[in-house]
Amino acid sequence: MIAINNLTFEIGARALYDEANWHIKPGEKIGLIGANGTGKTTLLKIIVGDYTPTSGTISMAKDIAIGYLNQDLLSYSSDKNILHVAMEAFERQNQLHDEIENLLQKLETDYTEDLLHKLSDKQHEFEVLDGYNIEYKAHEILAGLGFTEADTHRKLSEFSGGWRMRVMLAKILLQAPDILLLDEPTNHLDLPSIQWLEDYLKAFDGAVVIVSHDRWFLDKVINRTVESRKGKLTVYAGNYSFYLEEKAQREEIQKGEFKNQQSKIKQEERLIERFRAKASKAKMAQSRIKALDKLERVDDVDDDNPSVNFSFRFSKQSGRHVVTLENITKKYPAIDILDHTEAIIEKGDKIALIGANGKGKSTLLRIIAGADTDYTGKSETGHNVTQTFFAQHQLEALHLEHTALQELQSFAPKHTETELRTILGSFLFTGDDVFKKIKVLSGGEKSRVALAKALTADANFLVLDEPTNHLDIQSVNILVQALQQFEGTLIVVSHDRYFLDNVANKIWFIENQKIKQYPGTYREFDEWYAKRKIEPKAAAAAPAPKKEEKKEQAPAKQQHSENKFQQLKKLNQDLGKMEEQIAELEKTIKQLEAQLADEKLYNDAAKMKQVNSSYEVKKMDLGHLQLKWEALAEQIMELEA
Template sequence: MISINDLTFQIGSRALYDEANWHIKPGDRVGLIGANGTGKSTLLKIIVGEYAPSSGSVSMAKDLKIGYLNQDLLSYESHHTILHVAMEAFERQNQLHDEIEELLKKIETDYSEETLYKLSDKQQEFEALDGYNIEYRANEILAGLGFSTADQHRPLNTFSGGWRMRVMLAKILLQTPDILLLDEPTNHMDLPSIKWLETYLGSFEGAIVIVSHDRYFLDKIVRKTVESRKGKLTVYAGNYSFYVEEKGLRGEIQKGEFKNQQAKIKQEERLIERFKAKASKAKMAQSRMKALDKMERVEDVDDDNPTVNFSFKFSKPSGRHVIKVENATKAYPNIEILENADGLIEKGDKIALIGANGKGKSTLLRMIAGAEGFAEGKIETGHNVTTTFFAQHQLESLHLENTILEELQAFAPKHTDTELRGILGCFLFTGDDVFKKIKVLSGGEKSRVALAKSLTTDSNFLILDEPTNHLDIQSVNILIQALQQYDGTFISVSH
């Protein structure tokens, strides 16, 4: 189906892939995983031809239909209804529909056989392509993704980014591709929509490649896992849980091989050191040195699930009441968010704010943070409460020309470089990584920087809107550990 052969892809002097190989077969259901910045999204862009490899090849059948969902589609704008946008998937059917309409108008005055034959041919092709059912099919998929009948007749540009992404997913699914390439498809989705997508993909007959940080979603959908790591692609013959277990077993074997090889190297080095100065043994020592230089080294196993310790500093604790909501009312045209709502957030609360998409979770967080107003009532911030609000727009506020360390230095001048590097280390930026410029980072790496910034603040109240979007599974685990160690108060929206 798709063959990736000796693929090398370089960004500047850095090789993201180095002679990597992978063969995607018909019917494969693959989870493409790896740390942020290892090139998962880049690989999908190479497959669809948006990026060209530095060397090597990607080959596939000319008539292969690829459905590609990526985060860039969030910025897609249209004044058309979402039903119209979804039905753009049916290019040939739409073209035939327009031609049939023109011919029907034409035969009001032109009764020639040529016109009638043309109309008949177009109608037959339209019927063969199931053209009379395309609106029903679009309705069905949009409904499954959470859009009511009324919603389907609203313009796309009246929806939030997450809902727009669902419309683009609907459009891709309606194209009935041979293979789906899905880059973080569950970002911005609520639980009912994720369940619907699981069911849909379960019955999808083509091949699927999914990049996702949602291990539970991967376990339900994929039958094979491919890890992008250190420029190579490694295949595991099972879902994510199988991958974790199998990688652990492979790691234990590799640890043993590394330990044995290191012992052998030390033994050889002692012998060489002992005999190289003796004339009678110099030749033997030289031979052993050459053999040692040629030895293929076994790498030590990296810890993919580090335990981290955060040291949160508050100059002052908050009072007992952090946020008090009284009789708050908020609405948009046709959407009621709150009506005479009351609520209380107390010191030490760890709150998960849940609900279907479009019900106002992000709006409520912005109201609590003071970033959005409301029609009636009041929201009071308690004594000594200092707030940090993390949302996806934080990524846009990063200064692209700064290095990672400079970004944190400018944001948290009270912290020493040692403290900042310690925090960055917790988010997997070690050694010279801290001197990378923001502009060369992947979306996931930028999310890690933005989260690290949020956790360097003196705040005793965190407001987190979808903090795991774009994060790899390892980074999600680190964020969980950080929040477990956080002594303040937080409220989070997450799927």
């Protein structure tokens, strides 16, 4: 489909890519990953022809259609409504629509056979191109990305950059290209929209290349991972979790090869040193020196996953109740956010506040942090609570002329320079990086400085609004490690589900203007919430039980005991059968995963599509079966109690 051969791309004296190779095959769902600065976005621009490689070739079919979502589209604006902008994707259908309208107007005054034939041809082509459904398709995709029916009639220029980016994504998806190149597609999406996009991309027939820092999203969508590192592109035959396992195994092998080679080199060097001075052995020594020079060296493994090696310090412990919300009501002119709701944040809570944009997550955080006082009700901070509030606007509050180190020193004067440099080192500011001025840092680097500041505060309660924005996977891992070590209380809003799953022990969500709570991790909440949506449908579909005629009954206690025994026996039999089905499904899924990991499969597009489709169906079947098993197990436990 697209073949990249011996690609070299240089920026000044630095080679961003050095004879890199990569073949993109039809139907592949690929995650392009790597640390910031390794050239992921650059590579996408090279593929679409925005940049010209220094050397090497990129080959593709002439008629291949590429849909490219990039962050430059943030600046695009238009006074047309967003439905019109999205429907610009249907270039030929729109052209035919206009031509049909013109012909119909002409026929009103010039009714000829020639015009009738032309109209018939245009209408036939319009129908073949599914022209009568394009508006429906546009509405469907815009709705999936979070737009209401009323929004579709508003001008694009009225929306913020993030919402405009959603419109551009809708337009690209409506084009249905052969390959989608998506650079950070989840950056401006809320959780429901991200989940919708996951389902859309999994069902998409074409190839997809995604640059993303969202591990959970990558795991759900991709079946190939390509790592951009040290100027090369390395392919892994699985999703992001597979990549982590496979890379760890490869690095273990590489460590062994490096160690063995170093041992042999030292042995050779000792022999050379020993015989170099002897005239009779000089020729042999020179021969060994040449062989050593020609030896292809195995590199040692670099540690790409730095660990956090600082501990949080706060001078006093908070009381049991950190924040108490009573009868909180918050309204805006066009929308009700909270209506007489109550909640308590207790010491040690690690709360993830989740939900769609516009439901009031950031508003609730500001109320909790005391940054918003325009509400009715009572928000009370508990005894000895010291708070730090992190929000995206704080990036603008950084002192541009300060270095990263000076910024922390002015905020946390009680810490020594060594401590602050250690903290900055944990956030990937190593060596002289700590002396870079804030004004020259990227958005992600500024975010890391602001987070480092928040984490050096003498605070036992952290309020974090979108701390993972602008962070790459490596930086998110660092933040996860830091917050896992934090012994205080926190509440966080983020769309990064991997981050939430590894940080939170309690989930809050806003439903019907009330704060609802789930006591568990994000993964557990996700399964529970999916089951919660399925159960009402199942209950509504279930037929009402038939009335039976009264029969002579056994004594109540004895009959209840017998019924309970018979019921438990049947439920346990059903559970056993279900476990067998689950084991069989898991076995089939492993076999399909083995096929998907085989490079040969990708030479046969039809077979690959069939295997991939079977894999997705079996995974879905397994998920449904596991939900049924859990429900049955709970039923048995209730009867046994």
